[in-house]
Amino acid sequence: MPEAVRFSRYGGPEVLELAEVPRPRAGRGQIVVAVVAAALNPGETGIREGVFAGIWPAHFPEGQGNDFAGRVAETGEGVEGFAVGDEVLGFAPRAAQAEFVVVGPDVLAPRPAALGWAEAASIAGAGATAWAGVRAVDPRPGETVVVSAAAGGVGVIAAQLAKLRGATVIGTASEGNFAFLHGLGISPVTYGPGLAERLRAAAPQGVDAYLDTFGGGNVDVAIELDVRPGRINTIADEPAIWAALAESAATGEFTIPIDRVYPVAQVRDAYRDPATRHVRxxxxxxxEPLSTVEGETR
Ligand SMILES: NC(=O)c1ccc[n+]([C@@H]2O[C@H](COP(=O)([O-])OP(=O)(O)OC[C@H]3O[C@@H](n4cnc5c(N)ncnc54)[C@H](OP(=O)(O)O)[C@@H]3O)[C@@H](O)[C@H]2O)c1
Structure with a gap:
């Protein structure tokens, strides 16, 4: 039987085991991939330890790993565009660290022959996150961009993507990673207390955009450096985003139109209505009763 990484209780790495599991078969529209490599990401550590149990509970026995690379082993009826033997990379949440994964064609992309397996296995998670984060802050030639945790899985890709756009990139890191970052053309600055002052010294002309891949107050540092809110992004500090969005909505910078408020006893109607997918x-x-005034609730 094929093997897969599994855990059956919350805990440290000691709860992980290589378990024998049935070989998945490709149903209609599905593809079975024989996995060559599947990356490690910090989010799955939180899930395994139970830190996120309130929002992302594990379902025991739970699998691990998201982004992977491998070879197509079987295609189900109706699958087009992929054939057995194709080398692919993709995303299989909480399932990727297994000899076989079964996925849809919508979460697979070709693996370029020149890209190593481990690198290909890091594209759909860290790579895609970095790409989206960089795109959001939109670095332009000649600008200065800060990327926090620039030696990390997401940060090291993001910093290079920002550089590719012609920006000067400052990356926060511990000193052990300074030479590594210099080698990639990224100017390292130590994170921790006093970061804003160190960034001011490193970028006397100012910081144009700030991509946080760590959390822990980086958004506050960006605001302190007068980076425009639209050019600050974090992938790791959701409450900071929620607070900024809530403030912006509260001051009327944008609105959240409320199409309709339902007493909770009418929850079935609430789900039936949006099924039309034509809400405003x-x-x-x-x-609680909330009065609706021209699309706004108080
Ligand atoms: N990987 C993904 O696909 C993905 C997707 C979405 C969201 N995320 C989230 O994004 C965050 C980063 O993920 P990752 O995969 O890049 O993590 P990672 O590879 O584990 O990177 C960790 C990095 O954090 C740096 N670091 C440690 N303490 C720091 C501090 N106090 N301030 C600033 N940097 C510090 C370290 O820098 P030094 O080694 O230089 O000390 C290290 O390079 C996590 O919260 C993760 O859950 C990740």
């Missing part, structure tokens, strides 16, 4: 803004079940 949000439909919200509520436990």
């Amino acid at each position: 803004g949000k439909r919200v079940p509520a436990f």
Whole structure:
């Protein structure tokens, strides 16, 4: 039987085991991939330890790993564009660290022959996250961009993508990674207390955009450096994004039109209505009566 990484209780790496599992078969529209490599990402550590149990509970026995690279082993009826033997990379949440994964063609892309297997296995998670983060802050030639945790899985790709756009990139890191970052053309600065002052010294002309891949106050540092809010992005500090968005909505910079508020007893209707997919803004079940005034609730 093929093997897969599994855990059956929350805990440290000691709860991980290589378990024998049934070989998945490709149903209609599905593809089975024989995995060659599957990356490690910090989010799955939090899931395994139970830190995120409230929002992302594990379902035991749980698998691990998201982004992978491998060879197509079987294609189901109706699959087009992929054939047995094709080398691919893709995304299989909580399942990728296994000899075989079964996925849809929508989460697979070709693996270029010149790209190593381990590198290909890092594209769909860290690579895609870095790409989206960089695109969001939109670095332009001649600008100065800060990337936090620039030696990390996401940060090291993001910093290079920002550089490819012609920006000068400052990356935060511990000193052990300074030579490594210099080698990639990224100017390293130590993270931790006093970061804003060190960044001011490193970029006397100012910082144009700030991509945080670590959390822990980087958004505050960006604001302190007067980076325009639209050019600050974080992939790791959601409450900071929520707070900024809530403030912006509260001051009327943008609106969240409320299409309809439902007493929670009418929750079935609330789900039936959006099924039309023609809402104007949000439909919200509520436990208290909320008056709706021209699409706004108070
Ligand atoms: N990987 C993904 O696909 C993905 C997707 C979405 C979101 N995320 C989230 O994004 C974050 C980063 O993920 P990752 O995969 O890049 O992590 P990672 O590869 O584990 O990177 C960790 C990096 O964090 C740096 N670091 C440690 N303490 C720091 C501090 N106090 N301030 C600034 N940097 C510090 C380290 O720098 P030094 O070694 O130089 O000390 C290290 O390079 C995580 O919160 C993760 O959950 C990841």
